[in-house]
Amino acid sequence: MSISAKLQVPRIDAIHPPAxxxxxxxxxxxxxxxxxxxxxPEVSVNxxxxxxxxxxxxxxxxxxxYNATSGLLEIGTREGISASHLHVARLLSDGLHPVTSPAVSxxxxxxxxxxxxxxxxxxxxxxxxxxxxxxxxxxxGILNATGLAFSPGGELxxxxxAEGAVYRVDExxxxxxxxxxxxxxxxxxxxREGNLFVGDRSGTIFRIDAERRIFVHATLESSVSAYHLSxxxxxxxxxxxxxxxxxxxxxxxxPSGEVSLWYRGLGRPQGLAVCHEGSVYVCACxxxxxxxxxxxxxxxxxxxLAGANLVGVAFSPLGSTVLTTNEAVYDVDLGxxxxxx
Numbered sequence: 001m002s003i004s005a006k007l008q009v010p011r012i013d014a015i016h017p018p019a020x021x022x023x024x025x026x027x028x029x030x031x032x033x034x035x036x037x038x039x040x041p042e043v044s045v046n047x048x049x050x051x052x053x054x055x056x057x058x059x060x061x062x063x064x065x066y067n068a069t070s071g072l073l074e075i076g077t078r079e080g081i082s083a084s085h086l087h088v089a090r091l092l093s094d095g096l097h098p099v100t101s102p103a104v105s106x107x108x109x110x111x112x113x114x115x116x117x118x119x120x121x122x123x124x125x126x127x128x129x130x131x132x133x134x135x136x137x138x139x140x141g142i143l144n145a146t147g148l149a150f151s152p153g154g155e156l157x158x159x160x161x162a163e164g165a166v167y168r169v170d171e172x173x174x175x176x177x178x179x180x181x182x183x184x185x186x187x188x189x190x191x192r193e194g195n196l197f198v199g200d201r202s203g204t205i206f207r208i209d210a211e212r213r214i215f216v217h218a219t220l221e222s223s224v225s226a227y228h229l230s231x232x233x234x235x236x237x238x239x240x241x242x243x244x245x246x247x248x249x250x251x252x253x254x255p256s257g258e259v260s261l262w263y264r265g266l267g268r269p270q271g272l273a274v275c276h277e278g279s280v281y282v283c284a285c286x287x288x289x290x291x292x293x294x295x296x297x298x299x300x301x302x303x304x305l306a307g308a309n310l311v312g313v314a315f316s317p318l319g320s321t322v323l324t325t326n327e328a329v330y331d332v333d334l335g336x337x338x339x340x341x
Contacts, residue, residue, distance in 0.1 A: 007079040007080065008032040008077075009082070010075045010077050010079070010081070011030045011031045011032060012030045012075060012082045012084045013029050013030040014028070014030070014084075015027070015073060016029070017303040017305055018085075018086065018304075019089070019304065019306070020064045020086065020305060021291075021308070022091070023063060023065075023307070023308070024063070024064050024291065024308070025053065025061055025064070026306050028060050028061075028062060028073070028075065029058060030058065032079070033055065033056065033057060033058065033059065034055045034057065034077065040052040040060065041055065041060070041075050041077045042075070042077075043060070043076075044073070044074050045062075045068040045069075045071065045074075045088065046068055046072060046088070048065035049065065050062050050063060060075070064306075070333070072085060087305075088332070089331065089332035090330060092133040096127060096327055096328060097115045097116060098112045098113050098312055098325070098329070100113075100148075100270065100324075101272070102324050103149055103150055103156065104315070104316045106317055108316050109128055109129070110129040110130075110314075110316070110322055110329060111128055112127050112129060112148070113126055113127070114126075114127060115144055118144055118162060119143070119144070123140065124138075125141060125142040125145040126142070126169075126173075129329050131318065139175060140173075143162040143163055144162035145158050145159070147185070147186055149188045149190055152190060152192060155170070156168075156169040157169065159182070159185040159186060160185060161184050161185055163180075164183050165180045165185065166179045166180075166198060179196075179206075181214070183200030183201070184200055185200060186201050186226035187199040187227045187228040189230060189231050189237070190231075192233075192235070193235075194210040195208065196208040197217060201223040201224075201226050201241065203222045204216055204220075205219070205239065217257045218253045218258075219259075220251060224244055225270075226241070228271045228312075230273050232274045232339065234255070236252055236253065236255065237254075238250055240272055240282060242268045248269050249263065249266070249269075250266070250282065262280075263295050263299055265286070266282065266284040266285065266301075269282050269283070270282070270284065270310070271283050271310075271312030271313050273313045273314055273338060275315060275338060275339070276339055279294050281293070281313050283310035283312060283323075286301055286302075289303050289306065290310070291303050291305045291307045291308075292310060304334060309326050310323060310324070310325055311324050315336060315338025315339075316331070319333070
């Protein structure tokens with residue numbers, strides 16, 4: 001028998017998921033992970049002591065410390081130490097109120113909302129956040145700013161769920177009405193031809209063409225909060241509209257407006273984004289675990305990042321994944337790229 005076996009040195013085989021928000025919970029599998037003498041092992045994430053919420057010999061659950069950054073997750077016992085890398089999302093800006101996905105410009109500048117409660121104006125509607133975490137007010141005067149999207153030409157558009165309108169915003173932060181009469185306008189997205197799709201959470205997806213003509217593109221079940229939209233390179237829309245159930249769906253709407261069920265089995269799915277290889281990343285609950293869920297084109301779902309209160313996701317041209325909770329903006333390196341029009 002080897003010395004390591006006699007000493008029962010801890011060994012990490014995998015961390016699932018491999019990324020987390022601060023305070024997110026990950027599961028570590030391996031061997032000789034504890035408990036020892038009735039006490040769990042000592043765990044740290046990049047030097048910050050972590051809380052062990054469940055401890056077994058082959059599996060432990062760990063809550064990522066609030067101040068943790070990406071680095072080694074270490075498990076230590078009196079017999080030794082084992083370590084493996086964990087990606088931890090970096091807080092960029094807080095004190096916000098996003099209700100869906102952020103928008104990221106071609107230069108990597110992040111735009112997020114301070115949406116506010118329905119019908120109540122906020123001093124700032126949209127905030128601009130740089131990669132080094134500097135947040136500055138960008139736009140005011142839009143009541144309940146909700147969805148954000150860049151056109152193929154690089155212009156920012158913002159929806160107002162209170163006004164049922166979509167605004168076009170120039171580089172100085174001046175907004176003009178682009179379309180009205182959109183019901184409870186929530187998620188918005190552009191295709192490569194410049195068509196703007198707007199999700200009215202009462203059950204309609206509108207298409208506004210480059211001449212600003214408005215069409216009903218598809219109809220779906222109504223949502224208790226919002227429609228969240230993303231689009232792939234072929235022009236297929238992916239839509240979430242959370243209900244009060246725990247078995248919600250992602251719907252696919254093809255370019256002709258044909259609606260089909262693409263995936264079912266999520267709890268309160270919200271913001272989503274399609275990556276360059278066709279997988280959909282969605283903020284949702286999967287099998288009781290809240291975070292960022294990756295669903296492949298074959299319909300295989302797994303948790304990509306652990307974390308509560310996620311409402312939105314976007315892929316930055318600079319290579320990071322940008323996440324919004326209901327009060328903050330984060331970024332993290334998941335090795336995933338988005339689709340460029």
